[in-house]
Amino acid sequence: MAEETPRAFVCGHPVAHSRSPLIHGYWLQEHGIAGIYERRDVAPEAFETFLRGLARSPYVGGNVTIPHKESAHLLVDRRDEAAEIIGAVNTLWFEDGSLCGGNTDAYGFAANLDSAAPCWAEGSVATVLGAGGAARAVVHALRERGMREIRIVNRTLARAEELAYRFAGPASAHGWDALPELLADTALLVNTTSLGMDGAAALVLDLAPLPSSAVVTDIVYVPLETPFLVKAKQRGLRTVDGLGMLLHQAVPGFERWFGVRPEVTPRLRALVVADLEATA
Ligand code: NAP
Numbered sequence: 297m298a299e300e301t302p303r304a305f306v307c308g309h310p311v312a313h314s315r316s317p318l319i320h321g322y323w324l325q326e327h328g329i330a331g332i333y334e335r336r337d338v339a340p341e342a343f344e345t346f347l348r349g350l351a352r353s354p355y356v357g358g359n360v361t362i363p364h365k366e367s368a369h370l371l372v373d374r375r376d377e378a379a380e381i382i383g384a385v386n387t388l389w390f391e392d393g394s395l396c397g398g399n400t401d402a403y404g405f406a407a408n409l410d411s412a413a414p415c416w417a418e419g420s421v422a423t424v425l426g427a428g429g430a431a432r433a434v435v436h437a438l439r440e441r442g443m444r445e446i447r448i449v450n451r452t453l454a455r456a457e458e459l460a461y462r463f464a465g466p467a468s469a470h471g472w473d474a475l476p477e478l479l480a481d482t483a484l485l486v487n488t489t490s491l492g493m494d495g496a497a498a499l500v501l502d503l504a505p506l507p508s509s510a511v512v513t514d515i516v517y518v519p520l521e522t523p524f525l526v527k528a529k530q531r532g533l534r535t536v537d538g539l540g541m542l543l544h545q546a547v548p549g550f551e552r553w554f555g556v557r558p559e560v561t562p563r564l565r566a567l568v569v570a571d572l573e574a575t576a
Contacts, residue, residue: 302329303354304553307336307346308361313575315568316359319546322567323558331554338364347371350388350395356553357389359546360397365429372397382432387549401433404545405515406441409484411544411560412536413511419483420444423475425499426488427455430515434488435463447478451489479505485528487514492522494576499524503531514538518572539568 306316312335320333336358338346343364348371350358360368368385369375373394379385385397409416422443424431427450438446446467450456456469470478479485485506491499493516501524503512512528517538525535543560551557 301354302331302356302554304331304333304356304549305336305358306333306361307338307343307358307364309337309339309363311335311337311361314361315542315571316361316546318568318571319543319564320550322564323550323556324554327554327556327558329554329556340364340367343367344371347388347395351390351393357387357549358553359549360386360388368397371395378402378433378436382436384429384432386545387552389549389552398548399433400545400548401430401541402437402440403548404541404543405434406437407544407547407560408538408540409511409513409536412540413513413534416484416511416536417441417443419509419511421447421481422484422486423447423449423478423482424486424488425449425501426490427452427459427469428488428490431459431488432462434486434515435459435467438484438486439463439466443484447474447482449475449478475501476505479503480507482506482510485510485512487516487522487524490516492516492524494518501527503527503533506531506533508532510534511536515541517542519576520569520572539565539572543568 306314324331365384374396376398379397379399382399387398387400389396420443422438448456448459449470453471460467460469490496511534513536514522514525515538516522520537528535
């Protein structure tokens with residue numbers, strides 16, 4: 297292999313399920329770039345050594361996924377603003393010899409809504425279900441886009457409170473029992489819990505109080521059409537599935553490593569949907 301072949305990775309544990317190689321492989325081919333993007337299964341106890349060895353490796357950068365996003369945040373030399381605020385890193389690259397970490401999940405979340413439900417941010421009141429790692433990126437995106445109110449609703453109220461404290465200003469914390477009241481003027485409802493994921497319990501929620509203009513989105517994308525989205529559709533609401541977030545979050549990394557800003561197209565989406573269906 298020629299030394300100058302740009303090479304990137306996704307590292308996680310496990311990592312076999314990651315669709316990132318499919319996405320980046322598609323773009324490499326589409327743009328005729330002789331690059332490589334590969335999976336690296338790195339156990340938590342080996343992650344620091346892996347990261348510290350990157351500068352002497354053939355890699356130009358890569359993605360970081362579960363369970364390494366928080367460790368990467370602590371270990372990189374520099375972080376972008378999103379990573380700093382969210383407290384997790386999902387994209388690595390080098391700048392002047394320093395290992396840099398960024399977080400593109402917030403970008404991916406907003407870009408998906410921009411593409412599938414333009415004007416989504418105009419309603420300016422969002423309700424976010426969940427307060428885990430993904431919720432941090434979602435709340436950051438919502439604050440960046442100027443949402444006036446971001447209500448964080450979580451089973452464990454203390455986690456919602458911690459998140460609301462982190463994003464002080466528009467964010468507030470609530471328990472599930474507050475939902476009927478909160479939904480009444482919600483313009484954007486986001487599920488960031490793992491409920492509804494294949495193998496997990498369903499997200500059971502009465503959507504009747506939502507205004508008919510509300511946009512409902514689920515960041516869970518396995519299955520693509522979660523029971524939560526099915527219910528929202530049945531109510532005639534605009535819905536956005538979570539696959540677009542995954543596709544859009546990959547754009548900035550590809551551009552950094554391979555020098556071309558790729559596009560999220562219906563063809564790419566169809567390719568990943570086919571893969572999800574094949575492995576369902
Ligand atoms: P996480 O940090 O483990 O957080 C899980 C969240 O789900 C917590 O708020 C948790 O509430 C809640 N939850 C779990 N089981 C519940 C239950 N039985 N009842 C009520 N709430 C429950 O997970 P994460 O990293 O944020 O990921 C969440 C989901 O987002 C996953 O399905 C993941 O695949 C998906 N995701 C999608 C994308 C994308 O690109 N589309 C990106 C990132 C993540 P407690 O705090 O009370 O435990």
